[in-house]
Amino acid sequence: MQFRDEIPTPALLLDLDAFESNITAMAAHLRARNKGFRPHGKTHKCPEVARALVRAGAIGICAARLSEAEVFADHGIRGLLVTTAVVGRGKIERAVALAARAPDTMFCVDEEKNVREIDAAAAARAAGEPIRLAVDLYFGRTGVVPGQPALELVRVIESLPHVAFAGLQAYDGEAAHTTPFDARGTRTRTSLARAIETRRLIEQDGIACPMVTGGSTGTYRFDAEIDGITELQPGSFVFMDLDYERIGGPDGPQYHDFKNALTVVTTVVSRPPGFAIVDGGYKAFSTDRPFTPRPVGLEGVTYGWAGDEHGRLGMEHASRDLKVGDRIEFIPPHCDPTVNLYDAIHALRGDRVEAVWPIAARGKSQ
Amino acid sequence: MQFRDEIPTPALLLDLDAFESNITAMAAHLRARNKGFRPHGKTHKCPEVARALVRAGAIGICAARLSEAEVFADHGIRGLLVTTAVVGRGKIERAVALAARAPDTMFCVDEEKNVREIDAAAAARAAGEPIRLAVDLYFGRTGVVPGQPALELVRVIESLPHVAFAGLQAYDGEAAHTTPFDARGTRTRTSLARAIETRRLIEQDGIACPMVTGGSTGTYRFDAEIDGITELQPGSFVFMDLDYERIGGPDGPQYHDFKNALTVVTTVVSRPPGFAIVDGGYKAFSTDRPFTPRPVGLEGVTYGWAGDEHGRLGMEHASRDLKVGDRIEFIPPHCDPTVNLYDAIHALRGDRVEAVWPIAARGKSQ
Known part of the structure; x- marks a missing residue:
């Protein structure tokens, strides 16, 4: 388990x-x-x-x-x-x-x-x-x-x-x-x-x-x-994603016909003064949209790209402090190319991993 | 062979x-x-x-x-x-x-x-x-x-x-x-x-x-x-890429200490009026830079993103015509996240595939 x-x-x-x-x-x-x-x-x-x-x-x-x-x-x-x-x-x-x-x-x-x-x-x-x-x-x-x-x-x-x-x-x-x-x-x-x-x-x-x-x-x-x-x-x-959330629905600028089911979980791997650095960058998230991953359960923080393997969170206005080892989930900007970066989906029921599903056609763009 | x-x-x-x-x-x-x-x-x-x-x-x-x-x-x-x-x-x-x-x-x-x-x-x-x-x-x-x-x-x-x-x-x-x-x-x-x-x-x-x-x-x-x-x-x-080419060298705006060794090869899969559509999009190229893949051996054409699996080439000023089935190579914007999308590198000596090298750590961002 x-x-x-x-x-x-x-x-x-x-x-x-x-x-x-x-x-x-x-x-x-x-x-x-x-x-x-x-x-x-x-x-x-x-x-x-x-x-x-x-x-x-x-x-x-x-x-x-x-x-x-x-x-x-x-x-x-x-x-x-x-x-x-x-x-x-x-x-x-x-x-x-x-x-x-x-x-x-x-x-x-x-x-x-x-x-x-x-x-x-x-x-x-x-x-x-x-x-x-x-x-x-x-x-x-x-x-x-x-x-x-x-x-x-x-x-x-x-x-x-x-x-x-x-x-x-x-x-x-x-x-x-x-x-x-x-x-x-x-x-x-x-x-x-x-x-x-x-x-x-x-x-x-x-x-x-x-x-x-x-x-x-x-x-x-x-x-x-x-x-x-x-x-x-x-x-x-x-899965839904930030991109689809923004297209608007019949009742306003948010499209909420479907729920955000997909997140990418990262870990804070460095905590230099003023910033928390997480272990997800260009190789962890789609980068084709003009907006960045959105943290779940953490307010006042914007994710900034920090290279292939890192993201940077400015902590000045963060709703809570972060330390090395803390885990942060993000809703990806665009689901399809994000999924294509991974070998498996961890299917969770609450906090339990119910199954690990291979993304068997990952990379199969031919 | x-x-x-x-x-x-x-x-x-x-x-x-x-x-x-x-x-x-x-x-x-x-x-x-x-x-x-x-x-x-x-x-x-x-x-x-x-x-x-x-x-x-x-x-x-x-x-x-x-x-x-x-x-x-x-x-x-x-x-x-x-x-x-x-x-x-x-x-x-x-x-x-x-x-x-x-x-x-x-x-x-x-x-x-x-x-x-x-x-x-x-x-x-x-x-x-x-x-x-x-x-x-x-x-x-x-x-x-x-x-x-x-x-x-x-x-x-x-x-x-x-x-x-x-x-x-x-x-x-x-x-x-x-x-x-x-x-x-x-x-x-x-x-x-x-x-x-x-x-x-x-x-x-x-x-x-x-x-x-x-x-x-x-x-x-x-x-x-x-x-x-x-x-x-x-x-x-x-490998080099478009990003590194643009950083400038001692003799001008191009950095040519190293050669572009890496390309992504695509095929024209549709040829609607005015456009050639190739089979490479967000899942074939890095998308983290503010510029798009550059075609090799084809002038007057700019690659435009056309979704997860497609790119769009405007043909109005193209140096030559393209038809369905034609193959076009592109220099990727950024090598690292591009390589991370593929399972193998086709190593070519001229036009011969000398080896196919598994990208064994692809997706290994953990």
């Missing part, structure tokens, strides 16, 4: 009560609106988290990359959707192999040449079901332009023997963090309307479009109300 | 010619000035890199943390110096165990209570040499204030039976990136003068001070000229 205060620092902690509450809330919200729930695995990269989501009713798990999907498949997760195009001969061969052992896996595509390469690779294997392809729509990052260009790509898929059209991906990354709440609603509705219109074009062409997947932790409330969206793929709601 | 263009992306590439040239240059510079060479392992976390440094004459390797040092020790590296205090009972017990199998390991300390805890833990084990402690001096981050406070901590060490005073650590992290070159020289000379003065106090007290260790890739030219500094612990020179 291990306790919270015995875990070597820096380490990733998960409050199981908050985590389970987050999953229950999202699953219930989508179930009540008859939307599928295919949460994104890039947030956690952790098969145990994926299993908890499947137990709560998830129909599958999204993976940002092929190598991430391979890890989930190795751990028995099915209903995988790889949300970025799989490009290049080596990866396409691996994708075909993945589809052979997990036939319901879907792969996003946004370009004719790539579709034809996947078809050719699938043709070269032994007999099997066609590879399921989802057409990724462009809303500012990857994808094919919605409407006619997307329809043309769908027609290419339909014309080929070894691939099958599985549906549309309509993910608007910018929408997820649009502030305030009402502007976020307008943005995601506008994007998803283009996806629905694309679906209509495809169906007018006589092609079935069984799936339209999209949405995020920031936009799920709006997306779940839209007819024609068949499923949502939110990720961060399982 | 694998070639550069066959490595699944994103991946970390090392140009062996540049890497070896960097090591040779630093080792020769220090040898000519009769300074010890104990390069910092936190940059690479890679036993094969450590071995290359030892072959070039390094007397040991620094480790930022105990868990990093344990990995180096597991791989046969000796002469280890753990550059941050080892705090808390569990870690102190591991430090004593590490010293038992690698007795020349040194541990930095900056506080009396911690020193007494290490002494007590060492007393509890079977007979063995005293644990070697280096007193870490404060220049803005961790450490004890130089001068009298440091002397008093040395006296505590000397008064205890199971620990031994090994010397001083005088590392001024701010100095390493001070710009321009002359200001950097002034800053490091001022800091190191305080270390030399502290050594004089200690020796006046009748206590030998066999080591004064410090310095960095940014300050080595100055530090190596200072009498009384016995050894240098630079790290980044093996």
Whole structure:
């Protein structure tokens, strides 16, 4: 039996009560609106988290990359959707192999040449079901332009023997963090309307479009109300972070639909005059946001970056003194890249470590 | 036999010619000035890199943390110096165990209570040499204030039976990136003068001070000229990065004492109108600097962050067109936290992969 205060620092902690509450809330919200729930695995990269989501009713798990999907498949997760195009001969061969052992896996595509390469690779294997392809729509990052260009790509898929059209991906990354709440609603509705219109074009062409997947932790409330969206793929709601907290909700500048379940625990390793230095720096926290980790249970203190392995807390206005050996937890600025720094999640029930979950797909960005 | 263009992306590439040239240059510079060479392992976390440094004459390797040092020790590296205090009972017990199998390991300390805890833990084990402690001096981050406070901590060490005073650590992290070159020289000379003065106090007290260790890739030219500094612990020179390139040299705003040996290779995975999207984002590059990865062999293009897994290249002024499947290498903003994202370094001789080196201490920040 291990306790919270015995875990070597820096380490990733998960409050199981908050985590389970987050999953229950999202699953219930989508179930009540008859939307599928295919949460994104890039947030956690952790098969145990994926299993908890499947137990709560998830129909599958999204993976940002092929190598991430391979890890989930190795751990028995099915209903995988790889949300970025799989490009290049080596990866396409691996994708075909993945589809052979997990036939319901879907792969996003946004370009004719790539579709034809996947078809050719699938043709070269032994007999099997066609590879399921989802057409990724462009809303500012990857994808094919919605409407006619997307329809043309769908027609290419339909014309080929070894691939099958599985549906549309309509993910608007910018929408997820649009502030305030009402502007976020307008943005995601506008994007998803283009996806629905694309679906209509495809169906007018006589092609079935069984799936339209999209949405995020920031936009799920709006997306779940839209007819024609068949499923949502939110990720961060399982953990939450400072970034999502700041996007605003219907009642003000804080977004509190979900609870902060994830912290990084550090130890004070030096206490020079005026400062407490903790053992978490650029290698312990995400650094891609313009704000720093927030201490839990300690007021009047701002975390300042102090290099790869250290953070600096100015003690002048601290609500309590700190000494070497004291442990301080922080809410990370951004959950996904923070989790990607660690090998394991320490799952806590209160102060007891109930489980240590390997982040099996950590670093699997290929 | 694998070639550069066959490595699944994103991946970390090392140009062996540049890497070896960097090591040779630093080792020769220090040898000519009769300074010890104990390069910092936190940059690479890679036993094969450590071995290359030892072959070039390094007397040991620094480790930022105990868990990093344990990995180096597991791989046969000796002469280890753990550059941050080892705090808390569990870690102190591991430090004593590490010293038992690698007795020349040194541990930095900056506080009396911690020193007494290490002494007590060492007393509890079977007979063995005293644990070697280096007193870490404060220049803005961790450490004890130089001068009298440091002397008093040395006296505590000397008064205890199971620990031994090994010397001083005088590392001024701010100095390493001070710009321009002359200001950097002034800053490091001022800091190191305080270390030399502290050594004089200690020796006046009748206590030998066999080591004064410090310095960095940014300050080595100055530090190596200072009498009384016995050894240098630079790290980044093996790889270099955009951050170190910008600190300026004696002949202008670029610092070109060492070559860029490290790149991250990505693939264009989507090509929406006006943009090329590559498969490297927050999980492929360090994000702690206020500038973005720089493409190699591609002009008129600026990398823009596009989330955890993507980067965006505006193509309007690009020196050549890009299509899906093209591979682009980037020099990372900051080498240490970039390396910490990957499991392996692909060591290249020209376009041939000569070796794949596990980054065995990746994530070992504990």
